[in-house]
Amino acid sequence: MPWELKSDRPIYTQLIEQIELLIFSGVYPPGAKLPSVRDLAQDAAVNPNTMQRALAKLEEDGLIITHRTSGRSVTEDASIIKKAKTELAQEQVSTFLEKMRLMGFEQKETVEIINGIVGGIKI
């Protein structure tokens, strides 16, 4: 099944995000070998060149390593993964907080709402 891709944002940035999620969520744990570009592209139903760009960027960021003879794998360095994960989380939270602010909530109120919901989930 093709990945969920929105139509108004560059595909390759969305691919980067999706692969990061796969790494963060443990589908591709540290050190895991990644499928080939072609296979990933087919899986996602996107152009292989676009997938290639996404993987290249991830490699630049250190999340993925290319081995000369055996393809690509997730980095074994857990700290890089943790850092990227945290960065993503921070981004998401900032976006969320900004949205709440636009709706008229102050930060304190927002935190209360969050606690309320989290508390609800815990049950």
Next chain:
Amino acid sequence: MSIILECNNLTKKFGNKAALSSLHLQLERGRIVGLLGPNGSGKTTLIKLANQLLTPTAGDILITGKKPGVETKKIVSYLPERTYLNDWMRVQQIIEFFSDFYVDFNKEKAYEMLRSLNINPDDRLKTMSKGTKEKVQLILVMSREAQLYLLDEPIGGVDPAARDYILKTILSNYNENATVLISTHLISDIENILDYVVFINQGQIVLTSSVDDIRKEKGKSVDALFREVFKC
């Protein structure tokens, strides 16, 4: 040679009407390109010129640096917009035919694709629905190990599930040496598999860009941009 298709000042006139005017275009290998434009914009004319089904009025069109002819036909796999096979033939006979004339035709691949679509090779084309005929035609074209695939409206007459299969087939056929040029109206369906798009209108190229550049710079999908550019 990394440029697989090149048009220099390409002009094609029918009587006084110019279907293509001084068109310039370069396509590199290893790309999947969308040729997008409204009806009558010159898409089919361009593709026919590449197949030597038409001859230029002026300028030239080159495939791997050569004018369209026997040598280029060996490496170009063409899917016309219409059904073009003899209705009385059985699928298996058509496969033999293609095998006979095209060295790069891969019979096993063709039979495999037919199997996965539940098409019986013994059936005559006459007995098939329009959609199935179009799938057969596509299978024949994609079973060739060509360097340039020219697909004229490959997903027009088929249901969404078949469309997905066709796009999947185009993707799985991908190799860095070959280029696929898809002429279509159904942009949102194929946008994700394209690298580049070429907008053509009234015989001229209006825009060439990568899909992602369009999304980045215009903040919209190619489909949305198309509707904007070609608003009626």
Next chain:
Amino acid sequence: MLSKLLKYEIKATRRIFGPIYLALLIFAIVNRFTLNFSPEQWQMSAVLSMVVYISIMVGMFVMTLIVMIQRFYKNLLSAEGYLMLTLPIKSWKHIVSKLLVSMLWIIASSLVAMLSILIIALQKGDIAALIRESGPFFQQVYAYVGSWIYLWSIEAVIGFLLCIASGILIVYASIAVGHLFNNHRIFASFGAFVLLNTLSQILIVIVFVPLGNTCFPNFSFNPVDLMAMHCVIQGAIAYLMVITGLLAAAYFALTNYILTKRLNLE
């Protein structure tokens, strides 16, 4: 590649002729019997079977003509053209393959027609008599004209083939010219046929006949002394063959030009 084209061309056409040839031969046999019936009660059936036989004969030749036209038009200039003309083959090979197969069926039809007539007309002692007479006959001819008979036979065959080819090619050229028009293609093809025939006739009368006269002066036909003027006859025959050949080549060139430079499939 040409042999492959020939293979497919024959495959595509033989299905039509097999049954027709069979039907013709069967009705020839039927007629052979019914013609030998004298009583009035059989007369109706004799007439009927003769009518059927002749209809089949006529139908066979008509079919040969139709198939010749239809193969060229349908396979190269209609939707199938998208398949055939994008094959990695030069267009002239397409023309040649269709030409050769059309010639094949014309000759085959003629042979089958002759065979069917023989079936009807051949009397008991005929074959034996034919074999008996042919020996002395050929000896006489040979004695009279010598080994020239071989050359003349070959020339006759080639001339015959050239005529058939020329006839087919002028039809192809007419169809191709018709293709140039967007509307009323059939009228245009007929018009082209008439035009090409007329032009050829004019060409023959204006160019070839005077040319022939200057090359072969004092051409008087003396049937008694054929040998004496056999050189002149040779020249004349060769000349005729050259004219036919040139015209056939012209039709071919025109057809090829239209298929390569003026193609416009729908």
